[in-house]
Amino acid sequence: MCGIAGYVGFEADEALLRRMNDCQRHRGPDGEGILIDGRGGLAHRRLSIIDVAHGQQPMSTADGRFTIAYNGEVYNYLDLRAQLEELGHTFTTDSDTEVVLEAFAAWGSDAFDRFNGMFGLAIWDHQNRTMTLARDHFGIKPLYVCRSAGSGADGGDAWLFSSEIKPLLQSGHYEKRPNDRTIYRYLRFRIHEDGRETFFDGIERLEPGEMMTIGEDGRAERRTFTRLREELAELASVQRPYDESTAAEYRERLVEAVRLRLQSEVPVGTSLSGGLDSSAVAVIINRLINSGDRTTESVGQQQNTFSAVFPNSINDEERYVDDVLDICRGHVDGHKIKPTASEFKADLRDFVRTQEEPLISSGPYAQYQVMREATKHVTVLLDGQGADEMMAGYVPYYFVYLRQLRAQGARKAATELSKSLDVLYRLGRFKLKAKLRGRRDVPTTQLLGRDFVGAHQGERYVVEQANLKKRLIEDLFVGSLPSLLRYEDKNTMRFSLEGRVPFLDKEVVKFIFSLSDEAIIKDGWNKRILxxxxxxxxxxxxxRRRNKIGFTTPQGEWFMTLKNHFYGIFLSESFANRPYFNQTEVLHAFEGWIKGTNDVDSMTFWRLINLELWLQEYFDEQPSADTVAVQSQPKTDYEPNARKSLDLTLDSGEVVRRYPLRTELYAREDDLDEKTLGYIERFFAGLPSAPPEHEVATKGRWYFFISEKIVAITQGRSYFIWDIKVSRPARVLSRYVTRTPAGIGLGSPFTMQLAIQEAGLPKVLYAAAGGAVGKLVGKRGMFYDLVGGDIRAIDGPTEYSVYPANVSAKLAPKDPDAVAARLSAAIRARVPEPWRSTFGGTVVMDANDIGRNVLGKDAPGTKERYEAMFADNPLGQGSEQTPMAVVFEQP
Incomplete structure (x- = not known):
């Protein structure tokens, strides 16, 4: 398995090829090579599997006419080599690459349909000055293309291609743009492998069985090189009777498909989920080991299997994995990986980056974890992908088959239905429970931006509903399998592994489609032939399992565990500003999901989260590495926060020094006074060993400033968002509040609800009307002047805050003047001289980078003076965790 990249139409550019090649080093850490010939260029990264000592690429024919960069394995290469030798071709290596190249030299593009395997390849014709690209029959291996209009040497088009999208992004010849149509279809219909289009506008994929010829002048032609899809439809009409002999023949064909995929000079293992498909592959390999089959030399005497298990989860299949391991006992080394929610959170951004495009569920993360472990032991991994799409492995296929039978006669359909009821119940039980519990239905479009939905409301997605074989063919080439193969490729190659899929042997697939439908579903049993x-x-x-789980994660359980983290994503300023989302409705739906009051599922929220993280990763400006490092480093009491300063000169010319104190998180059960005094005592105890300049800076009168947040938290006036029952007026009113850049204030239905509870709905409505009038006459802030009280101090969750502030909304603290007086008395009783006699008092401050508001104090002077001391907000209540400060007037 390898990575390829290249261009057609540009002037010779070695730096471009190397830049693209470096982006996919993980696909081929064993070697690299480039070729430049005029306006054609090829780059290759090699993961050595067959003929490790030779087979370097790009590889050219002996006459120098054709050069190939190839990613994949053609398993029938030995048969093809024998045919080519009969035609007079000679070979200098034992690699399948040379066979693929010579086959093209002999038969042209007709060679591709002779291959049984997986490939994404590029062949440069030095004589005709054309590049031929091709992707295998099922699209097991990826190949992406991008047209650069007018960038060719003569003003024509130029083209870029690669095994992954990242090289195209880094080429310097593609301007990144999200594909809004694909995004809509993904969010609305759960489609994420949409024909040629990708999530990047202007970047396309070659489809399964498709080839592309590009001339040096930039002219391109795309066409299919195979009739496989049509051939399967023709075979489906034959309906060969099914009996025990056909099952035996299928087994022979499947065993041979597995044998072919054991060809390797490096270690081979098996991905074992515990389901029927991967278990079949594992036990076939075990039988081959026991029989002394030479192809198992790549496996060794101990077959390495790799399984993701989830103890105590509804998704756990460990008992089935153990059943397979028991059968293979003596010739198996079973590796069990136990992914957790915390690991998922830690890996999430790399997982999103690895996949390059959004996914419809977090299920492939289990595979990601398995591949990370497998790469420590093997280089090639077999698994069961493809079996579901050719043998109706998913429950919805039952409905398609039942509709088909109904058209043939009511009795047939009724008989099959009676024997499938337990399977169908599993699909419908969750929706049935939701209806019985009165859960609210939330249409997906309600969670999306209104203008975005309006722009794409004409989109439709229709699938075959009444013909089983037609539906299976659709899902093999369009609806289901392409996305699974994408996960397979991205996850394996992320960890420099080659994935092989024996069920997608071209001849095995043809055989199944030549049989009657009863070979696929009969008497309520799918995958009957297997x-x-x-x-x-x-x-x-x-x-004889009836409950299919698949290679997935306990997504619902994990999302509930990580709800505060996902709230932070939904509350982020970037999420709020996307045209794709209706943030208010998403927050409302997520709150309802947590409480169990709506029927939105975790898959819907995953699509929103995945899309947002993908946009952040591939389109948003990333913070510089040094900024991230600074923000993550704990500070001493005598240092400023990142990008802040200790000293501030007031308009009066007075200078104050502010020392922000780092604290642990405050909780409702904490004793505010006792915990806070500990930090003040720590500050003064450390002063003698602080830098010398602090002696001068601490001579004047000093004050203690404390954030209103921690006061409110310890008073029980901070609430998790999911504990706030939001009324309709709160949802409506919050839409008309201007959001601050930090996303705080009453621009959230949660904070607006707190305002209604605190001031009463009539007063809030009155103030809202006054605020609207104030905006018309250019007077801002009238809402807060009219509503009165400390409504201004109500805070919502913000993305930069640490837990639980990032998922909480809070009222202003109660009696902040009394709190300030109480803290001051405690401070005077505890701090030693000379600090006691120079202490000026305590200030309860609501401060952020937008504004300051003194809520309570027992210090002399005006509130405006103390607010001026925080004009640049030296505190940090995010990762810095500095919600309080000791402030000295400088003598």
């Missing part, structure tokens, strides 16, 4: 073919291989616990 179940029958493994009767003496697998235990009934696996072979």
């Amino acid at each position: 179940r029958d073919a493994t009767r003496d291989l697998l235990p009934d616990s696996i072979r």
Whole structure:
């Protein structure tokens, strides 16, 4: 398995090829090579599997006419080599790459349909000055293309291509733009592998079985090189009768497909989920080991299997994995990986970056974790991808089959339905429970931006509903399998592994489609032929399982555990400003999901989260590394926060020095006075060892400033968002509040609800009307003047805050003047002289980078003076965790 990249139409550019090649080093850490010939260029990264000592690329024919950069494996290469040798071709390596190249030299693009395997390749014709690109029949290996209009050497088009999207982004010839149509179809219909289009506007993929020829002048032609899809439809109409002999023949074909995929000079292992498909692959390999089959030399005497398990979760399949390991006992080394919610959170951004485009669920993260462990032991991994799409492995296929039978006669449909009820119940039970509990239905479009929905409301997605074989063909090439193969490729290559999928052997797939539908579904059993073919291989616990789980994660459980983290994403300023989302409705729906009051599922929230993180990763400006490092470093009591200063000169010319104190998080059960005094005592105790300049800076009168947030928290006036029951007036009114850049204030339905509870709805409505009038006459802030009280101090969750402030809304503290007086008395009783006699008092401050508001104090002077001392807000209540400060007037 490798990575390829290249261009057609640009002037010779070695730096471009190397830049693109470096982006996918993980696809081929064993070697690299480039070729430049005029306006054609090829780059290759090699992961050595077959003929490790040779087979370097780009590789050219002996006459120098054709040069190839190739990613994949063609498993019937030995048969093809023999045919080519009969035609007079000679070979200097044992690699399948040379066979692929010579096959193209002999048969042209007709060669591609002879290949049984997986490939994404580029072949440069030095004579005709053309580049030929091709992708395998099922699209197991990716190949992306991008047209650069008018960038060719003569003003024509130029083209870029690569195995991943990242090289195209780094080429310098593509301007990044999200594809809004693809984004809409993803959010609305759960589509994320949408034909040629990708999530990047202007970057396309070659489709399964497609080739592309590009001339040096930039002219391009795309066409399919195979009739496989049509051939499967033709075979489906044959309906060869199904019996035990056909099951036996299928087993022979599947065993041979597995044998072919064991060809390797590096270690081979198996991805084992515990389901029927991967279990079948594992036990077939075990049988081959026991029989002494030479192809298992790549496996060794101990087959390495890799399984993701989730103890105590509804998704856990460990007992089925153990059943397979028990069968293979003596010739198996089973590796169990136990992904957790905290690991998922830690890996989330790398996982999103790895996939390059959004996914419809977090399920592939289990595979990501498995591949990370597998790369420590093997270089090639077999798994069961593709079996579901050719043998109706998903429950919705039952409905398609039942509609088909109904058209053939009511009795047939009724008989099949009666034997499928338990399977169908599993699909409908969650929706049934939601209806019985009165959960509110929330249309997906309600969570999306109004203008965004309006621009794409004409989009439709229609699938075959009444013909089983037609639906399976659709899902093999369009609806389902392409996305699964994308995960497979991204996850394996992220960790420099080659993934192989024996169920997608071209001849095995043809065989299944030539059989009657009863080979696929019969008497409520899907995958019937595979179940029958493994009767003496697998235990009934696996072979006769009715509940399919698949290689996935306990997403719902994890999301509930990580709800505060996901709230932070939904509350982020970037999420609020996207045209794709209706932030208020998303927050409302997420709150309802947590409380169990609506029927929105975690898959919907995952799509929103995944899209937001993808946009952040690939389109938003990333913070510089040094800024991130500074923000993550704890500070002493005598240093300023990042990008802040200790000293501030007031308009009067007076200078004050502010020392922000780092604290632990405050909780409702904390004793505010006792915990706070500990930090003040720590500050003064450390002064003798502080830098010398602090002796002068601490001579004048001093004050203690404390954030109103921690006062409110310890008074029980801070609430998790999901504990606030938001009324309709709060939702409506919050839409008309101008949001601050930090996302705080009453621009959230949660904070607006607190304002209504604190001041009463009539007063809030009165103030809202006054605020609207004030805006018309150019007077701002009238809402807060009219509503009165400390409504201005109500704060909502902000993305930069640490937990629990990032998922909480709070009222202003109660009796802040009394709190200030009480703290001052405690401070005077505890701090030693000379600090006691120079202490001026305590100030309870609501401060952020937008404005300051003194809520309470027992210090002399006006509130405006103390607010001026915080004109640049030296505190940090995010990762800095400095919600209080000791402030000295400078003598």
